[in-house]
Amino acid sequence: MCGWYSRRVPPAISDDALAEFADVLMRVAREIDPNGPQAPDIISLTGTEALVMRWVHHNPGASPSAVAKATALQRSNCSVALRSLVAKGLVERQTxxxxxRAVRLQPTALAEESVRKLHAYWADRLRVALDGDDAGVQAAAALLARVDEALRRGDDPASSAR
Known part of the structure; x- marks a missing residue:
């Protein structure tokens, strides 16, 4: 057992299968990276900026502290990303x-347009890759959402399926 995590249940899936699953996820993520060679016409963001922007987009009205906590970023790193997003015209700070005394973060119209373009880009790339076959897409998305949720909580994803 590795020292940086512990398992609450015996593994039902082999380590090799899970490692391959993670490797495939990483390869797919690289292929649909909006900063890649086939990038859509959107404002380029760093990984930290994209993480913060994604959270603000899904949680308009969140406070900077809530964004830092939810994204597991140090407050100083989150503040730098927010300042950059404000400077790029993607996030507004509102009282x-x-x-x-409290600040709420809102995505701007420019952010909404960029997200729309990004989602269209992802949909086009994946539609072509899947050759129109949508079998399993919703199940795969649900599985990945479950893994994402469990990883964010620090849970063992296998235990939530039981």
Missing amino acids: APDDA
């Missing part, structure tokens, strides 16, 4: 209506 909370119930507390003038």
Whole structure:
């Protein structure tokens, strides 16, 4: 057993199979990277900026502290990314209506347009790769969402399936 994590249940899937699953995920991620050679016409973001932008887009009105916590970024790193996203016109800082001391983050219209272009790019790339065959896409997305959720919580993904 590796020292950096512990398993609560015996593995049902071999380490080799899981490693191959992770390797395939990484290869697919590289192929649909919006900063790659076939990139759509969107504003280029660093990995940290993309992580923060994704969270703000899915959670408009979140505070900077909530974004840092949810993305597991140090507050200083999150602040740098937010300043950059504001400078690029993708995020607006707004005063909370119930507390003038609090800041709420909102994606801008430019961010919404960039996300729309990015989603269209991903859909086109995957549609071509799948040759129109949508068998298993929803099941695969559900599986990946479950793994993502468990990894973010620090859970053993295998235990949540039981």
